[in-house]
Amino acid sequence: MYSKDELFLAISTVIDPEVGFNLVEMGLIYDASCDDEGNAHVRMTLSTKACPMHQLIQQWVKEAVQKMANIKSVEIELVWEPEWNITMAQEHVKKALSRG
Amino acid sequence: MFSISQDFAPPFKLIAPFFILGSLFYLASVAYIYFISAQNISMLDTKILGFVHLFLLGFIMMTIFGAMAQLVPVVLEVGHFGVELFYAIWPLLSVGTLMMAFGFFGYPMLLPFGGVVVLISMMIFILEIFLTIKKVKKFNLVMKSILISNTFLFFGIIVGLVMALGYSGLIDIDINALLKSHVFLIVVGYITITIMGLSVVLLPMFGLSHGFSTKPLEKAIAAACLAIFLVVLSTFTKIALLEYLGYISAIIGLFMYYYFVQTIYKTRARKEIDIYAKSLIFSYFSLIASLVFGAAYMVFGFEPLLLSSGWMMFFGFFSFAVTGHVYKIIPFLVWFERFSPLVGKQKVPMLADMLPKKSSSAQFIFCAVGVVVVAVAILLQNDALIKAGASFLFVGVLAFVRSVFYMINYK
Numbered sequence: 001m002y003s004k005d006e007l008f009l010a011i012s013t014v015i016d017p018e019v020g021f022n023l024v025e026m027g028l029i030y031d032a033s034c035d036d037e038g039n040a041h042v043r044m045t046l047s048t049k050a051c052p053m054h055q056l057i058q059q060w061v062k063e064a065v066q067k068m069a070n071i072k073s074v075e076i077e078l079v080w081e082p083e084w085n086i087t088m089a090q091e092h093v094k095k096a097l098s099r100g
Numbered sequence: 101m102f103s104i105s106q107d108f109a110p111p112f113k114l115i116a117p118f119f120i121l122g123s124l125f126y127l128a129s130v131a132y133i134y135f136i137s138a139q140n141i142s143m144l145d146t147k148i149l150g151f152v153h154l155f156l157l158g159f160i161m162m163t164i165f166g167a168m169a170q171l172v173p174v175v176l177e178v179g180h181f182g183v184e185l186f187y188a189i190w191p192l193l194s195v196g197t198l199m200m201a202f203g204f205f206g207y208p209m210l211l212p213f214g215g216v217v218v219l220i221s222m223m224i225f226i227l228e229i230f231l232t233i234k235k236v237k238k239f240n241l242v243m244k245s246i247l248i249s250n251t252f253l254f255f256g257i258i259v260g261l262v263m264a265l266g267y268s269g270l271i272d273i274d275i276n277a278l279l280k281s282h283v284f285l286i287v288v289g290y291i292t293i294t295i296m297g298l299s300v301v302l303l304p305m306f307g308l309s310h311g312f313s314t315k316p317l318e319k320a321i322a323a324a325c326l327a328i329f330l331v332v333l334s335t336f337t338k339i340a341l342l343e344y345l346g347y348i349s350a351i352i353g354l355f356m357y358y359y360f361v362q363t364i365y366k367t368r369a370r371k372e373i374d375i376y377a378k379s380l381i382f383s384y385f386s387l388i389a390s391l392v393f394g395a396a397y398m399v400f401g402f403e404p405l406l407l408s409s410g411w412m413m414f415f416g417f418f419s420f421a422v423t424g425h426v427y428k429i430i431p432f433l434v435w436f437e438r439f440s441p442l443v444g445k446q447k448v449p450m451l452a453d454m455l456p457k458k459s460s461s462a463q464f465i466f467c468a469v470g471v472v473v474v475a476v477a478i479l480l481q482n483d484a485l486i487k488a489g490a491s492f493l494f495v496g497v498l499a500f501v502r503s504v505f506y507m508i509n510y511k
Contacts, residue, residue: 013444017435019308019370020450048305052174052432056440063444085310086369097308097370 002068007032007040010068014060017053019097023061027088030079032065038072040065045084054078110169110183112433116508117190118166119430123504125158125197126419127497133474133490138483141407144276150204155414157197157218160291163422165189165225167429168294172232175242175301181231185224192221200264208268215264222257226250241314245297245321252289252328256282277335280343284331287413288324288350295421296321296357303361306376306428307368316360323353347398351391358387374452375460379424382468386416389475408478415471415493423463423500427455430507438511449510456506459499466496 011032012024023029023044031043042061046054058076065074086094132151141148169186173179199214229250236243259282266273300317303309330346333339361384373381393409396402431454439448470492477485 015450017439017448017451018306018432020452047308048301049177050174050301050305052170053436053440056436056443060443083310086308089369094369097372099371 001036001038001070002034002040004032006068007034007042007065010064011042011061013064014057016047016057019047021089021093021096023057025090025093027090027093028084029061034071038070040068040071040074041077042074043077043079045079045082047084049080110180110186112437112508114183114186115166115169115433118162118169118186119426119504120508121190121194122159122163122166122422122426123497123501125154125162125194127494127501129155129159130470130490130493130497133493134487136486138477138481138486141478141481142403143279143407143410146204146206150201152414153204154197154201156286156291157193157200160414160418160422161222162190162193162197163426164291164294165193167422167425168225168229170429170433171298171302172229172246175298176232176236176246178232178235181228181235183228185228189221189225192217192224196221203264203267211264211268212261212270215261219257219261222253226254241318241321242297242300245293245300248321248325249290249293249297252285252293256285256289259285277338281332281335284328284346284350289328291418292354293321293324295418296324299357299361299364302425302428303364303380304368306370307364308370309364309368312360312363312367314360316356316363320353320356320360323349323356327353344398347394351395354387354391358384358391375427375455375457375464376424378464379420379427382464382471383417383420383424386412386420386471390417393475404479404481408475411475411478412471415467415474419467419471423467426504427460427507430504431455431510434507434510454507454510456503459503459506462499463496463503466492466499468496470494470496 008024008029011029012022014023015021016023016026016028019026026047028046029042029044032040034040042065044058044061046057051057058078062074062076065071086097089097129151132154136147136151165186169180169183196214196217196219199210199217201214203209203211203214229246233243233247239247259278262271262273263275263278263282265271266275266278296317300314304312327346327348327350330342330349334342334346390409390412393405393412397405397409428451431451435449435451435454442448470489473489473492474486475489477483477489
């Protein structure tokens with residue numbers, strides 16, 4: 001029903017309030033898919049296992065996808081492999097973070 | 101819809117009193133410096149003991165306990181056993197600290213009562229932490245460090261209470277012999293090992309560091325534990341060599357810890373030098389200064405070197421590590437409570453927006469200058485310079501109190 005890019009676009013409205021970038025440009029969303037019935041699946045990680053906002057962030061991702069038309073269900077799969085590191089972020093994020 | 105549990109962010113009204121009282125005790129302890137004369141600075145002077153307890157119990161421990169209410173579930177990855185117990189800790193710790201400070205200041209009969217009240221508050225804290233740790237299924241380095249540090253706290257406050265009974269004249273004991281054990285169990289065993297253990301989670305989390313080894317930290321904690329064991333053993337055996345070996349082990353452990361922090365700093369992706377980073381850089385600079393002064397004291401035996409070492413450790417290393425993290429923890433808790441429900445519905449601030457830029461900068465500059473000036477004043481035994489440093493600190497801590505209230509009231 002929706003392509004990976006369309007789902008990523010929807011999820012890109014979710015911003016990490018600590019670093020100020022959205023989850024897609026941070027490289028935290030690994031994959032996203034949606035079948036013809038409107039069942040979406042998002043595979044994502046967090047920058048650290050100890051993130052105190054991990055429940056909130058998953059909820060925001062879920063809500064961002066649910067806002068898309070005809071979505072029936074959203075399943076969030078939180079994974080720790082591969083472990084996130086800064087090389088997974090987009091170039092402009094890396095540049096912005098590396099500025100002192 | 102997910103149900104967001106409060107496990108990882110306890111209600112702010114529970115934690116706020118710890119930060120408010122902590123900042124006010126910080127201010128009170130800095131004001132106390134005006135009553136200290138360079139001529140009678142000694143580890144055994146009762147005014148100094150009152151000052152140190154006001155600072156360590158009222159500011160450092162109070163703030164650490166408040167922070168632990170939020171950090172323990174984050175680092176242990178389990179919910180609190182009974183987070184409501186924290187409602188009992190801050191009133192007891194406040195009353196106990198004041199009673200102990202006045203006890204040292206001139207009313208020694210207050211000491212055992214204040215000591216018991218502090219003991220009760222800390223036992224509640226330790227009990228809650230231990231019962232939370234019991235829920236952990238797989239132990240990692242940070243969990244072990246929290247277990248170790250709270251065990252040392254348990255023994256440290258028992259020794260402290262025995263000393264309080266001795267000071268008030270209720271029992272006859274060798275207070276001087278117990279003092280070193282008490283200091284090592286609390287200062288190295290609890291405060292330092294807690295900071296060490298939390299570093300492995302907090303520094304990489306805020307700096308986005310990856311790919312560093314935790315081996316130096318494991319060795320640093322082992323060296324700190326050995327140091328405490330040797331110093332406590334020397335208290336009972338009266339073998340001076342054990343005590344010196346303990347000091348050397350502590351210095352080596354802290355240098356190793358510094359090396360570990362440097363590896364995290366070098367691997368961080370986030371290079372911004374904000375108030376958090378500035379505070380931690382000054383904190384670790386103070387740690388090194390403290391270790392150098394401490395090592396110099398062991399060589400030259402000049403007591404002001406030892407006092408300056410303690411000053412840099414307490415007001416440099418501990419204070420700035422604590423204030424730096426307060427600038428991260430309070431905005432998160434306030435944001436979580438007030439703004440997280442509004443995400444997606446209206447524009448919400450970033451955590452960095454909730455920091456008071458001017459007062460946090462003023463706090464950093466005035467406190468850093470004050471810490472250095474007082475360290476030099478202690479070395480030179482110069483009374484006027486101590487008062488000058490205290491004035492810088494007082495202005496800096498006033499700015500810190502203002503920052504705390506600004507962040508708490510951010511709307």
